[in-house]
Amino acid sequence: MTGTIEIASFEAEDQQGVIDLILPIQREEFGFAITAEDQPDLAAIPAFYQSGKGDFWVARCEDRVVGSIGLKDIGNDQAALRKMFVAAPFxxxxxxxxxxxxxxxxxxxxxxxxxxxxxxxxxRFLAAHRFYEKHGFVEIAKAELPESFLFMAVDTKFYVFRLAAAL
Structure with missing residues (x-):
């Protein structure tokens, strides 16, 4: 793929691009029977992610959303990384x-x-496991997650990146 990749905070005009990025990856690549309606955060990105200390970013190439990542503030100076997706060609x-x-x-x-x-x-996301581990995330048991962590039904493996220790 050609073109410059720009990473920026989510804006309203990115809404459909985010859905068009995420749903095919979930359904076609990984076989999850999931819809946009099953993920209400996708319809309310500013309210869900861009509040408190959270945010949501997109990677754009020539005005097309080719990647996404969300930081959900879960309180107590802790956050959850959610909705990290990158289109296959990128x-x-x-x-x-x-x-x-x-x-x-x-x-x-x-x-x-x-x-x-x-x-x-x-x-199932073996490449994701390697990616997170390579970037400093450490696997933890589900019991080690804070009570405020929002579980997805499909989640079976959990990680933490300790920023305080990384300063």
């Missing part, structure tokens, strides 16, 4: 979209005083 080290999105999230979280970033994923 995956891989040579594009740097996933790494760029994650770095933006961690930099912003640090600036906002977040101490810990938690995430949940499924056993």
């Amino acid at each position: 995956r891989g080290r040579e594009h740097g979209v996933a790494a760029g999105l994650l770095q933006r999230l961690l930099d912003e979280a640090r600036e906002r005083g977040i101490r810990d970033v938690f995430l949940g994923t499924t056993d």
